[in-house]
Amino acid sequence: MKRTPRSSPQSTKPQRTVSIIGTGSYVPERILSNADLSKIVETDDEWITSRTGIKQRRIAADDEFTSDMGAKAARAAMEQAGISGDEIDLILVATATPDMVFPATACFIQTKIGARKAACLDISAACAGFLFAVEIAQQFIMSHTYDTVLVIGAEKLSSITDWTNRNTCVLFGDGAGAAILRHRGGGTHGLISTHIASDGNYADILWMPGGGCKTPITRENADDHLQTIKMSGKEVYKQAVNSMLDAAKIALDKAGLTIDDIACVIPHQANIRIIEAIAGRLKISVDKFFVNLDCYGNTSAAAVAIALDQANRSGRIKVGDYVLMVVFGGGLTWAGSVIEW
């Protein structure tokens, strides 16, 4: 029997503009400095600063979890947006460190912020997850499925850090950032273009091999530190520069803008040398980049979300500015997004 397709709801409804109407962030109180780390592994402030730009990072308390940090960032974003939990239709949490494998950390956050009618799910795209979640949120809003989406990037990386490995333990920190996305009728403010991409061929250069069904948690696997982050630093570095440049160029191209139109670039906060390399290749000053990795290290999916909130609240980005966000992470995954603020 020939099926008669149902008419798409989009076809009769106007194109929507999706805006970020509120941002928030949270970082734990405890500061771990480079000097503190030099007491744990063989390293020093000079090496960490010159190779990464990181001076300190925040570490969550033992009883403080990804959902706690995510909920605090979400509340700040809701307050700025002037919305209540009941107005949220969907919660997307980008994280590599969920409270547990299931249920989704988004469900725990739903309860903490009282978003009773929201659908909840986690996004697994490592450090690039926040922009993957933004793109998914935008599609849901543009298709008229939802009006208001809460997007969170939250991580307790200290829980999967190998504190005996100086190659990685100096890099990471904990924290959360959030944004409320909502359709806005008329006007040009909002998300203009987003490009997300992945390449699974490089999965093994940045991953946590233990903890899933392939390598479950056993005493032996734990002794081998398989439930911690493994990274081939130099290879990841190379891929990060090339992929973020690619994402930036494609997002700008889709937006019909050039890098000279951009008032502020908010990049993934992994390494100041990566940011400098990208600035050099784009032929722009590094001053155009919002950088906070000196204070927080690499907080994976939370990094660009925290930076966006800080850039917003500090006045570094202003209404009418074109803002470019670029991210990169395990998977490999990478993304770029252009917003008119």
Ligand code: UT7
């Ligand atoms: O969020 C996802 C994206 N992640 C990233 O983008 C990270 C990308 N990679 C990087 O940022 C850099 O590759 C690192 C910061 C991880 C490493 O910098 P590097 O310039 O690539 O250093 P390296 O790994 O080649 O190590 C150079 C030397 C080695 O010693 P030898 O073999 O030359 O004697 C390391 O053992 O530095 C040594 N080293 C350290 N020394 C003091 C490695 N870690 C440390 C340390 N303190 N913490």
